[in-house]
Amino acid sequence: MKKNKLNILDALEINYVDSCCREEFKLDTSGERRPGKGKGSGEKRLFIKGLKDPSLYDDFFQFDKVKYFFFKKSDLLNYMKEIKDEYFNPSQEYQNNISTYYADNLNYVNGLKNEYVRLKFNRTHDNQNRYYLVLEGNKSHKNINRIAYSYILNICLPRVTKINFVKLMNEDNGDLFIYLKPTYFAKLDKVDEISLTDVAPKKSSDKEKTRKDQTKYRFELLQKMPACVVTGVADDRLLVACHIKPYSICDETEEFDVNNGVIMTPTFHYMFDIGFISFKDNGELMVSDFLSNLNKSRLNIKNGQVCPINLKSSKYLDYHRKNIFSRVLIDENELID
Numbered sequence: 659m660k661k662n663k664l665n666i667l668d669a670l671e672i673n674y675v676d677s678c679c680r681e682e683f684k685l686d687t688s689g690e691r692r693p694g695k696g697k698g699s700g701e702k703r704l705f706i707k708g709l710k711d712p713s714l715y716d717d718f719f720q721f722d723k724v725k726y727f728f729f730k731k732s733d734l735l736n737y738m739k740e741i742k743d744e745y746f747n748p749s750q751e752y753q754n755n756i757s758t759y760y761a762d763n764l765n766y767v768n769g770l771k772n773e774y775v776r777l778k779f780n781r782t783h784d785n786q787n788r789y790y791l792v793l794e795g796n797k798s799h800k801n802i803n804r805i806a807y808s809y810i811l812n813i814c815l816p817r818v819t820k821i822n823f824v825k826l827m828n829e830d831n832g833d834l835f836i837y838l839k840p841t842y843f844a845k846l847d848k849v850d851e852i853s854l855t856d857v858a859p860k861k862s863s864d865k866e867k868t869r870k871d872q873t874k875y876r877f878e879l880l881q882k883m884p885a886c887v888v889t890g891v892a893d894d895r896l897l898v899a900c901h902i903k904p905y906s907i908c909d910e911t912e913e914f915d916v917n918n919g920v921i922m923t924p925t926f927h928y929m930f931d932i933g934f935i936s937f938k939d940n941g942e943l944m945v946s947d948f949l950s951n952l953n954k955s956r957l958n959i960k961n962g963q964v965c966p967i968n969l970k971s972s973k974y975l976d977y978h979r980k981n982i983f984s985r986v987l988i989d990e991n992e993l994i995d
Contacts, residue, residue: 663828663829663830663990664826664827664828664829664835664988664990664993664994665826665827665829666824666825666826666947666986667825667826667827667834668718668824668825668950668951669822669823669824669825669947669948669949669950669951670715670718670822670823670825670950671820671821671822671823671948671950672704672705672706672707672820672821672823673817673819673820673821674704674814674815674816674817674819674820674821674840675705675816675817676816676817677705678703678704678705678816679811679814679815679816680811680812682754682756682759683752683754683756683759683814683815683816684752684753684754684816685750685751685752685753685816685817686751686752686753702792702793702797702804702807702811703782703790703791703792703793704779704790704791704821705788705789705790706781706789706790706791707788707789708786708787708788708789709787709789710787712781712783712789715781715789716781718823718825719779719781719791719823719825719836720825720834721779721780721781723832723833723834724825724834724835724836725833725834725835726776726777726778726835726836727776727777727778727779727823727835727836727837727838728774728775728776728777728835728836728837728838728993729774729775729777729809729810729837729838729839729840730773730774730775730839730988731767731770731772731773731774731775732773733839733840734767734770734809734810734813734840735764735767735768737813737814737819737840737841737842738760738763738764738767738813740841740842741815741818741819741842742760744815744818744842745757745759745760745815746760749818750816750817750818756815763812763813766809766812766813767809767813770809773989773992774989774992774993775806775809776806777793777794777802777803777806777807778793778794778795778803779791779792779793779794779803780792780793780794793807810838810840813840814840818842818843819840819841819842819843820840820841820843821838821839821840821841822837822838822839822840822841822948823836823837823838823839824836824837824839824947824948824986825837826986826988826993828994830994833994835993837986837988839948871913871914872899872914874914875899875914875916875919876899878916879899879916879919879920879921880894880897880899880921882916882968883920883921883966883968884921885897885921886921886922886923886926887920887921887922887937887941887965887966887967888922888923888926888935888943888959888965889922889923889926891923896923896924897921897922897923898921898922898923898924898927899919899921900919900920900921900922900927900930900931901918901919902918902919902920902971902974902975902977902978903918903974903977903978904931904982912974915974916968917968917970917971917974918971918974919971920937920967920968920971925957930978931982932982932984933946933982933983933984934946934948934949934984935959935983936975936978936979936982936983937965937967937975937978938975939967939969939971939972939975939976940964940967941964941965941966941967942961942962942963942964942965943959943960943961943962943963943964943965944961944979944983945959945960945961946983946984946985947984947985947986948984948985948986
């Protein structure tokens with residue numbers, strides 16, 4: 659009897675680079691080009707990384723054992739929702755006016771008949787040590803893998819998109835599957851600018867009041883939890899007062915409610931804000947399915963480790979788990995034959 663149970667084995671994330679996107683979404687990189695460096699042509703393949711030894715990625719993708727890759731229609735629709743502002747108010751210099759493609763792309767994704775879309779890749783490792791995922795089969799427009807991949811190619815914008823891969827295994831027979839999910843990396847211009855103590859006032863006239871409220875909020879939160887709840891670091895020069903429910907969407911009673919806060923070091927603050935970690939009401943750490951085993955090891959974190967979380971934070975943690983925390987949500991019966 660089949661168990662119909664998929665276990666998550668590992669995860670991988672790559673940047674969706676300019677050379678991989680469709681021709682219409684190319685960036686104006688004229689100022690970046692070195693002598694002899696071309697513009698890139700846009701290809702039906704995904705650049706993974708440049709490396710001499712391909713075995714690391716071969717061990718992850720295991721092409722000889724993976725039944726297929728798959729993505730979800732709902733993920734693509736969510737991507738289109740999140741990236742809409744980039745289409746209409748771009749943060750990068752595109753060669754074309756990409757806003758003209760948004761409506762058609764949204765309709766294109768909405769036209770998908772099934773929630774789960776399957777496709778297959780092989781890989782190439784060229785003489786310049788570049789590792790690519792290449793669609794299986796011929797270059798005909800009727801190739802089902804090319805048709806499936808066109809939904810990724812047609813909508814994804816370079817440099818502001820991450821492609822996430824999660825490897826899953828059927829407990830019953832060892833079959834492997836790889837879940838592919840594009841995400842909008844919305845904080846492109848703020849990657850190296852994590853604010854340690856300030857939140858932006860909602861009205862310019864409130865700047866001084868917000869600064870004072872934030873200082874008081876941080877002080878009171880440090881009285882409740884004088885160390886990072888994940889690492890135990892207790893030097894307050896290295897600690898951040900992190901809102902659980904984001905300040906930008908809080909009402910007045912929630913903005914500086916000490917129960918809507920947790921003390922962390924900057925790295926874990928950032929991971930919490932982008933959904934790589936969360937907490938159960940009892941303080942058990944939840945680590946995103948999209949974080950690789952290697953990075954979990956480097957960060958010395960694992961699911962279930964107990965953290966000293968305020969028991970009165972449950973309503974805010976519930977919001978974070980449902981709206982911010984990133985996890986793999988799939989219908990196993992759709993994948994297991």
